[in-house]
Amino acid sequence: MTGSPGSRVLLSGPDLGEAEIRAAVAALEAGEVGSFGAQPPRFEAALAARTGFAHVAAVASGTAAMHLALKLAGVRAGDAVIAPTFTFIGGVAPIAQLGAVPIFVDCEADSFGLAPEAVEAAFALARREGLTVRAVAPADLFGRCTDLTGILAIARAHGATVVADSAEALGATRDGRHAGLQADLAVYSFNANKIITAVGGGAVASGDPALIERARRLANQGRTPGGVEYEHEEPGFNYRLPALLAAIGAAQMDGLDARIARRRRIHDLYRARLGVLDGVRFDDEAPGERATRWLTVMQLSPGGGRPGPRALIDVLAARGIEARPVWKPMHRQRAFAGGLHVGGETADRLHATSLCLPSGSRLTDADIDRVCEAVTAALTA
Ligand SMILES: *Cc1c(COP(=O)(O)O)cnc(C)c1O
Numbered sequence: 001m002t003g004s005p006g007s008r009v010l011l012s013g014p015d016l017g018e019a020e021i022r023a024a025v026a027a028l029e030a031g032e033v034g035s036f037g038a039q040p041p042r043f044e045a046a047l048a049a050r051t052g053f054a055h056v057a058a059v060a061s062g063t064a065a066m067h068l069a070l071k072l073a074g075v076r077a078g079d080a081v082i083a084p085t086f087t088f089i090g091g092v093a094p095i096a097q098l099g100a101v102p103i104f105v106d107c108e109a110d111s112f113g114l115a116p117e118a119v120e121a122a123f124a125l126a127r128r129e130g131l132t133v134r135a136v137a138p139a140d141l142f143g144r145c146t147d148l149t150g151i152l153a154i155a156r157a158h159g160a161t162v163v164a165d166s167a168e169a170l171g172a173t174r175d176g177r178h179a180g181l182q183a184d185l186a187v188y189s190f191n192a193n194k195i196i197t198a199v200g201g202g203a204v205a206s207g208d209p210a211l212i213e214r215a216r217r218l219a220n221q222g223r224t225p226g227g228v229e230y231e232h233e234e235p236g237f238n239y240r241l242p243a244l245l246a247a248i249g250a251a252q253m254d255g256l257d258a259r260i261a262r263r264r265r266i267h268d269l270y271r272a273r274l275g276v277l278d279g280v281r282f283d284d285e286a287p288g289e290r291a292t293r294w295l296t297v298m299q300l301s302p303g304g305g306r307p308g309p310r311a312l313i314d315v316l317a318a319r320g321i322e323a324r325p326v327w328k329p330m331h332r333q334r335a336f337a338g339g340l341h342v343g344g345e346t347a348d349r350l351h352a353t354s355l356c357l358p359s360g361s362r363l364t365d366a367d368i369d370r371v372c373e374a375v376t377a378a379l380t381a
Pocket of ligand 1: 061063064088091168190191201202
């Protein structure tokens with residue numbers, strides 16, 4: 001356990017215990033470490049039960065899952081994909097890997113999700129540019145769960161597939177519906193900093209069995225399953241999730257609710273202690289939403305002589321506390337210089353005013369006290 005004054009308070013460290021160690025040892029002893037054995041299907045079944053998707057394929061990473069999902073959506077070289085500018089690059093780099101063109105659109109201030117009117121404007125921009133939009137790829141950020149109803153209607157009207165990047169939102173729900181479930185395909189991540197981890201890993205999910213069957217085949221070098229011969233209908237990727245990691249992921253799934261409860265509790269502690277300070281605010285859940293609070297985002301209104309997010313991150317780092325900026329908008333990245341975007345002011349404002357506070361489920365109340373004291377001292381000096 002952390003909590004001693006000298007220890008570092010991490011942003012979102014992995015929360016691994018006896019159950020994961022036992023699962024890993026059992027997989028090693030059984031020699032089930034490669035792609036086969038009982039663990040990958042067990043992990044996938046747990047993910048299907050949790051998300052409500054009938055079909056789930058566990059793969060090597062969330063980014064790999066997004067690459068596969070976009071390919072399954074029919075995205076090809078020269079197509080356009082509408083994507084958030086406010087997100088982590090793993091959800092959008094695969095657009096470029098497929099030779100397609102991202103059109104970045106702004107987010108909504110209160111949910112961090114794609115703004116529907118900006119999505120509509122992006123379809124108009126694509127038409128002017130002579131591009132066909134094959135997919136819309138909204139993201140659920142920081143454990144929030146966005147309502148995709150509006151985006152889905154717009155995408156349907158234009159014949160585009162919706163691929164939800166729910167990498168940060170495993171366990172989040174809205175009106176009892178799991179993050180990503182409204183979409184044609186959804187993607188989750190089990191990177192070491194996510195709410196549960198398989199040490200690394202991801203999943204692609206859909207209600208359509210044919211799509212997930214193809215995802216499995218593509219993840220396994222495009223190899224036709226069943227026979228002994230090396231038959232390949234199409235070139236694929238090596239995106240399999242090793243069974244050793246699936247065993248750890250499956251063990252983590254058993255503790256997902258406890259991890260969500262802890263992160264929500266940490267968020268509430270920050271809100272109670274820091275939300276009372278001048279110029280500090282936290283994003284509110286929408287009616288019917290149950291966020292996981294994977295990362296707590298603190299927004300600072302500029303002025304009042306208070307330090308901004310960058311300065312505050314440095315102050316906290318000097319005290320052994322790891323805070324981070326929120327995602328730098330994609331339309332500001334050199335990787336996408338000269339690319340297409342619609343708006344981006346809200347993403348820019350969030351980037352200029354916000355930071356992520358330590359949120360990992362291993363953090364103790366004493367750790368959170370330390371963070372709150374340091375933030376309060378810095379903001380009220
Ligand atoms: C983590 C993350 C990904 C990528 O997941 P990896 O497993 O790290 O490849 C994609 N999109 C978002 C929004 C993420 O936070």
